[in-house]
Amino acid sequence: MAEGYELPLLLFAGFRSLIDELHAELAEQGHPDVRPAHGFALQAVGRDGATAGELGRRLGVSKQAAGKTVDRLERLGYVERVDDPDDGRRKLVRLTPRGVDVLTRSAVIFDRLRARWVEALGAERVGELESDLRAVVPVDGVRLDAAGWFGL
Template sequence: MAEPERAGERHGFELPLLLFAGFRSLIDQLHTELAERGHPGVRPAYGFAMQAIGRDGVTASELGRRLGVTKQAAGKTVDRLAALGYAERAGDGVDARRKVVRLTPRGVDALAQSAALFEDLRAEWAATLGEERLREVEDALERVVPKSAFRLDGGAWLAG
């Protein structure tokens, strides 16, 4: 017969589920609010892609490397971002053969609003948990999560 669970006991499998649920909760709230602020077409994968494009722009090949996907998959993401008005393909200026993907003003606005919304969401967590406790959680995560773990290829990693 299995031993009954003790009150408050945690199991190893719960940690990644709780971390993922927290992440998912924040991302879902962000996208609900972004939609209300005029960005209904933005999806989590597009946010990763727009971050990877950055202020200076990238080629589709470089975007694929940053996202951990093929050049073709990156190209499809760029097509979708362009159709929604968040990115555009432009000439390089230095190398006429090279096309660079750049964010449009709409894409820059979506990222700026995302940054502001993440501040609001963090403030909500601080109001619920207390600022000190939230800082302790953040500090603890910084201690156990290697710096190299922060990459923009989360969507590709989840897809397998």
């Protein structure tokens, strides 16, 4: 029988292996500076953009920490700050074409990585694994605040 501590370690190792492979491929495809925490932030920006305060709430970090992340992503060319059309006192953070590109490439790479798991384990088994995880993960289990939870 497996020890209880093994399950979270195996789940994390699986996550880590996928993320490491994603970032290696992204680097080869012209995105060498993007980091795992950046992916959470770019997802939190979303299609419609967000203020720094909204980003902080979505990521589970302070507005100041979100602002630092935005500064870094802006320097790397993934986001831009623009005037909020609904409130001239606020700035919106929006994805640039480079930001959209890295998210699009990430989706394609994740599909390819999942296909490798299917090749190794079989489609039925991977489908069952995903189903089983959905059954035990809370409904709001896929949250963008993981970077903040890890203390980043």
